[in-house]
Amino acid sequence: MKKIEQNKDALLDGAYKCILDTEVYAAFTSWSENGSALPSCRLLWVKGHAGTGKTMLIMGIIRELSSRSAKLAPCVSHFFCQGTDTALNSATATLRSLIWLLLVQQPHLISHLRSKHKNAGSSLFQGDTTFIALSNAFESMLKDPDLSPMYFVIDALDECQQDPADLIKLITSSLALSDKVKWLVSSRPTVELKTPDTAGSLVELDAQQLEGPVNAYIDHKLSILKTRERYDDCVLARVAVEVRQRAENTFLWVALAFKALDAEDRTLSYVHGTYAVDIIKEIPPGLSQLYNHMMARIEKGMRRDPQYCEGVLAVATSHSALSASPS
Structure with a gap:
């Protein structure tokens, strides 16, 4: 997040805080659905075309969720996909980082990863089967009865160029594995998150409608x-x-x-x-x-101010005249 801010403008409160007052956000951050009038929202999809501020919105929401001081407040695990970076544009890289942040905050879940590593060794994190192995460990963690509520956040899912379908499938299946999991995903509209399995859980937010x-x-x-x-x-x-x-x-x-x-x-x-x-x-x-x-x-390379252009010509002309005159 800090690297993204260094390359772009600093995050502005006004660029995201208006969403905090919406029913969509209230539904997404509500975990007690019994007796609640709010619709169920376990998968919030922030979609929009290039340049509509999706990443800025995601960063703002992450900060808001992470700043909650309540002892039992849900933790946040996030990842920012970047299509131009091979280390950040794959389903494996995304899942690896989500698991790492999950374990940092809930270290007791590492037993699910250790059991996989005990049998496979270092090959668990290498080769074409890495995503499958990590997925199995991740799903096992989500089934753990001692799992605390978690927000998983993925920005720019459309920039996940390697095995994006596998990642979407994992997001979908996780909703059925545990009611302690919610997802916040941003992407361009070309990504399809609507499936029979996400029906009733998916809420869409069009970033371009946020004036x-x-x-x-x-x-x-x-x-x-x-x-x-x-x-x-x-x-x-x-x-x-x-x-x-x-x-x-x-x-x-x-x-x-x-x-x-x-x-x-x-x-x-x-x-x-x-x-x-x-x-x-x-x-x-x-x-x-x-x-x-x-x-x-x-391509034109032209300056706007005619007075500036005239000034340059005048100086150039004067310089030429002085150079041609006898010393």
Whole structure:
């Protein structure tokens, strides 16, 4: 989680806390269903397209669940899949990490793993049968009568490129093995978690419908601009309107749009704040169109401010004239 935050923006309270007041979250964090009016929710699926803030939402929920001080509060075991990293994009890597965090918090369950290791030795963690062996040990742990309630969290399940079907099957089967287990999973809509076995337990949450978190992120970015010269309240208000109209509740679009402003500020140290509005207006809505727009600007390599360009030409011309004159 810390590594992800280092590579992205820091986690903002406003980017996830609105979900804590929803019925969906209340149902997911409720363990006493007897007499409860809340629907059953043992598998919460946060789905959305690229850039809709799923990972930020997952990190916020993990922090919220982990911060509970009650002695009997459920523990949290989590894993962040990353498709570009071979060490983080397989079902085996995911399950291995989930088991490790489970054992850190409930060490008495290690007997289920030791019994498997006693017969198989180090080969238990090697080769093509590793996931099967770990699955058997994991399922045995879930059946343990002394298992304490657990939240298992997997972010970006769509980026699990090796044996994702096996991982989904394990998630599904675990719900039938123990009522002390709940899952929080995020992915793009292309992943299919709806099965006959998850019926009645699965609740879907569309990340792109959460307007509040994206607006909180936009406000955060605007507050940074406010500290710079040339960005008065009028300019900031116009930038806010344009960004909100084009963002389409997509965190990544907002991040890239403000990076475009940062790039212009670095290139043109004295650019007027009014140019910020023009820059945002030039950026089309939708990530794919935005990517095309960014590539076109890179290929053109043109500076925005005509006065800057004129200044460069004037300096270059003066330098050439001085070089040509006799000393």
